[in-house]
Amino acid sequence: MELGDAIFGRTSVRYFSEREVPEEQVRALIEAAVRAPTASGLENWLFVVFKSEEARERIYTLIAKGMEAYYRAVNLPEEKIEKLRERIYREGMFRAPVYIAVFIDRRVRFLQGKEFDELEFIWSVESAAMAIQNLMLKAVELGLGTVYIGVTNFPGIEEEVRELAGLDGNYYLVGVIPVGYPRGEPKPRKRKKAFEEVSKFI
Template sequence: MELKDVINRRLSVRYYEDREVEEDKIRDLVKVGIRAPTASGLENWLFVVYKDKNFRKRIHETIYEAHAEYYRAHGLPEEKIEKLRMRIFEKGMYKAPVYIGVFVDKETRFLKGEEYKEIEFLWSIESAAMAIENLMLKAVELELGTCYIGVTSLEKYQKKLRKMTGLDDNWYLVGLIPVGYPAEKIVPRPRRKPLEKVLKVI
C-alpha cells in the first residue's frame, strides 16, 4: 500500500470488533510513533497501552462523560446527549479492545528560563501529535482502526487517566486513541473545505 493510499484510508473509526489486537501490532504502532520529530530531541512522551478490562470499562465511561460535557458546553439539547449515551453504551461507540494514551512530561525541558515554559510545552504537544499521526497511519497498514479522542484532555478527565496510570500532574494527556479492528466499513470521506480554501501561496 502506497503512502497516499494509507493517508486517504485513514479516518476516524468509532466502532470496533470484539477482537483482541495482537501484541506485536501494538508494539509496531508505538515504534512508528517514536519515529516522529521531537522538539529539542527531548522525547518526553509516554505511550500508555490500556488493555486491562476494568481500565477499558472506566475509560469508555470517561469518554462518554467528557463528550457529554463538551456537547453541553456547545449548547446541545439533553435529548441529543441521551442519544449519544445510547450510541456509546448500547451500540458500543468508542468501545475498543485497546486504548493508547499519549502523554508528555511538562517538566522535561531544554530551555530552563520561565519565559520559554509555555512554548516548550506547545512544542511537546506538537511532537506528540506528530507521533499520534504516525501511529494512526501505521494502523491503516495493519488493517486496524483508530480515532483521536481530544475531549478526555479536559482536566478532570485526564486526571482520571493519570490516576489509572500512576502518573503525577507533570504528565499531560495529548490524546487518547481507541485501537481495534473496524466493525464498520472504511469509506474515505472528502474534507468539507477544498484545497483552495486552506492554501495560500505568497
C-alpha cells in the first residue's frame, strides 16, 4: 500500500465487527505511533491498551457518557440525544475489540520553569497527536478501522480513564482510539473546505 492510499483511504470508523484484533497488529500500531516526531526527543507518551472485557466495557460506558456530555454542551434537543443513545447502546456505535488510550507524562519535559509550562504541554500534546496519526495510518494498511475520541476529556470522565489505566494526575489523556475491523466498507468523506480556503502561499 502506498502512503497516499492510506492517507486518502483513512476515515473515522464508528462501527466495528466482533472479530478479535491480533496482538501483533496492536503492537504494529504502537510501533508505528512511536516513529512520529516528538518534541525535544522526549518520547513522553504512553499507550494503554484496553483488551479485557471488563476494561472495554468501562471505556465504552465512558465514551457514551462523554458523547452525551458533548451533545448537551452544544445544546442539542433531547430527541437527538435519545437517537445518540440508540446508536450507541442498540447499534453498538464505538464498541470495539480494542481501545488504545494515549497519554502524556507532564513531568517529562525539556524546558524547566513555570514560564514554559504551557509551551511544554502544547509540544507534548502535538507529539502525541502526530503519534495518533501514525497509528491511524498504519491501521488502514492493516485493514483496521479507527476513530479519534476526544470526549473522554470532559471533567470527571478523564479521571476515570486514568484510574482504569492505573495512572495518577501527572498523566494527561490526549485521546482514546477504538480499534477494530470495520463492520461495513469504510467510505472516506470529502473535506468541506476547498484547498484554497485552507492554504496560503507567501
